[in-house]
Amino acid sequence: MDGRDGRDGRDGRDRGERAYDVVLFGATGFVGELTAQYLAEYAPADCRWAVAGRSRGKLEALRDRLAAAHPRCAELPLVTADAADPDAMRALAASARVVATTVGPYVWYGEALVAACAEAGTDYVDLTGEPEFVDLMYVRHDARARETGARLVHACGFDSVPHDLGVYYTVSQLPEGVPLAVDGFVRSNAFFSGGTFASALTAMGRGPQTLRAARERRLHEPRLVGRRARAPLGTPRFSRETGTWALPLPTLDASVVARSAAALPRYGPDFRYRHYAAVKTLPMALGGSAAVGALAALAQVPPARRWLMNRYEAGQGPDEERRARSWFTVRFVGEGGGRRVFTEVSGGDPGYGETAKMLAESALCLALDELPAAAGQLTTAVAMGDALLERLSKAGIRFRVADSR
Numbered sequence: 001m002d003g004r005d006g007r008d009g010r011d012g013r014d015r016g017e018r019a020y021d022v023v024l025f026g027a028t029g030f031v032g033e034l035t036a037q038y039l040a041e042y043a044p045a046d047c048r049w050a051v052a053g054r055s056r057g058k059l060e061a062l063r064d065r066l067a068a069a070h071p072r073c074a075e076l077p078l079v080t081a082d083a084a085d086p087d088a089m090r091a092l093a094a095s096a097r098v099v100a101t102t103v104g105p106y107v108w109y110g111e112a113l114v115a116a117c118a119e120a121g122t123d124y125v126d127l128t129g130e131p132e133f134v135d136l137m138y139v140r141h142d143a144r145a146r147e148t149g150a151r152l153v154h155a156c157g158f159d160s161v162p163h164d165l166g167v168y169y170t171v172s173q174l175p176e177g178v179p180l181a182v183d184g185f186v187r188s189n190a191f192f193s194g195g196t197f198a199s200a201l202t203a204m205g206r207g208p209q210t211l212r213a214a215r216e217r218r219l220h221e222p223r224l225v226g227r228r229a230r231a232p233l234g235t236p237r238f239s240r241e242t243g244t245w246a247l248p249l250p251t252l253d254a255s256v257v258a259r260s261a262a263a264l265p266r267y268g269p270d271f272r273y274r275h276y277a278a279v280k281t282l283p284m285a286l287g288g289s290a291a292v293g294a295l296a297a298l299a300q301v302p303p304a305r306r307w308l309m310n311r312y313e314a315g316q317g318p319d320e321e322r323r324a325r326s327w328f329t330v331r332f333v334g335e336g337g338g339r340r341v342f343t344e345v346s347g348g349d350p351g352y353g354e355t356a357k358m359l360a361e362s363a364l365c366l367a368l369d370e371l372p373a374a375a376g377q378l379t380t381a382v383a384m385g386d387a388l389l390e391r392l393s394k395a396g397i398r399f400r401v402a403d404s405r
Contacts, residue, residue, distance in 0.1 A: 018097045024051050117152065152377045168381040234274040328346065329344055
């Protein structure tokens, strides 16, 4: 159902002025195809969606595979577009109410589409976990998106939906109007794809650029007045709350949570979030830290980074059997106003099956649901909040109060 009664609630445009409700760009990649499969199965019958990518032949082959399981996809529209062609990105953005993209590393391939969506007033979702890209897009395109009514929502996969909405859900269990503190502990047994590996190596190898982008964003971002929202990097410790070793995770997720807290007064006058990987044994914690450190060091050397990327090609990933065995849990411990609450977000394969689900449901949510009035670069909690939480819960990602005291 279209919660906007067939109209775009931001500027009054008729839904029919755009050819599509949702376009999935990068649909022939590994996660892109999983997302297309999800849309083929779960998009409402009246949702007008299309797949897009560089190769017409690959798009046609994808459509044939989708139609074999879902005959209504036999006439699925195909849009040929290259991320390096700004004109193609403008045409793509102008054709849709929402564009979802899996084409990364985003710092290399993503800006032309963000710029086009900001200019066209088109909602945008992606899977980036790259802080540099998110900060640069804020500096360069947030203001225009606010003018046109576009909602630019980054990190709509495992980075950072379970963490952002998990904290949003945890805060809803705590008292209002008081200082709040939440810690998140992530566990998973999942494997990664070539595209994810390339994005991670790219981010690790761009430390100076990432710091510069963060500094530039701070110059443009309005300061909070009368409230605080922080996401400090924690220290390694044993967590009695979870019975695991907690290792600080310097990923995009914590900053996304802090931005949600800054935008939403429900997080209280003074909010703090810390983000950890939860590891069961000390040897595993030490070994994991050493491996990540070595990988980060190699990523600083361009020849070594290229060699590592070539070991695992983009477009490849774990097979269906391996994904079926994968799982994730994020345990949250929230405190404030004399109350302590334990919550949990959990699901299946986080990097691919569940990430495809999160991206698809985010796109459908923006296209079809009644949402708060907002524009510019937004987090999932700010842009979609309860509506996306409800969608994901119905889709099998579990949000629950685990224990409280």
